[in-house]
Amino acid sequence: MATYFLSFRIADKTTNGKTYAERRQAMIDAVRTKGLGFWDGTTSFLLVESALSTQAVAAKASAPLSANDDMLVVIDPEDMSMRYFGKVDHAEVLSSFFKFPGKA
Secondary structure, three states, rough: EEEEEEEEEOOOOOOOOHHHHHHHHHHHHHHOOOOOEEEEEOOOOEEEEOOHHHHHHHHHHHHHOOOOOOEEEEEEEOOOOEEEEEOOOHHHHHHHHOEEOOOO
């Protein structure tokens, strides 16, 4: 079991037929597991407990998002793995902070 940090930016517009609120809720529903830790106290940051790998969490969380308009970063602080999705400016700088960086 691992704890993941998810940071995201969802465009405030309808894209792929889904509104901001629908995409945000779909992402939350994709990564939230009943009975495991979950915190969503701020607008664009989640703490998620999961048995999945960093890549798998990123894949589930990014599925309802738009690669052209939204952005997601998933971090496992224990092993310092990270996956990003969407429009990430200076991905090489973001990647430089982690042992195991990659694109989702």
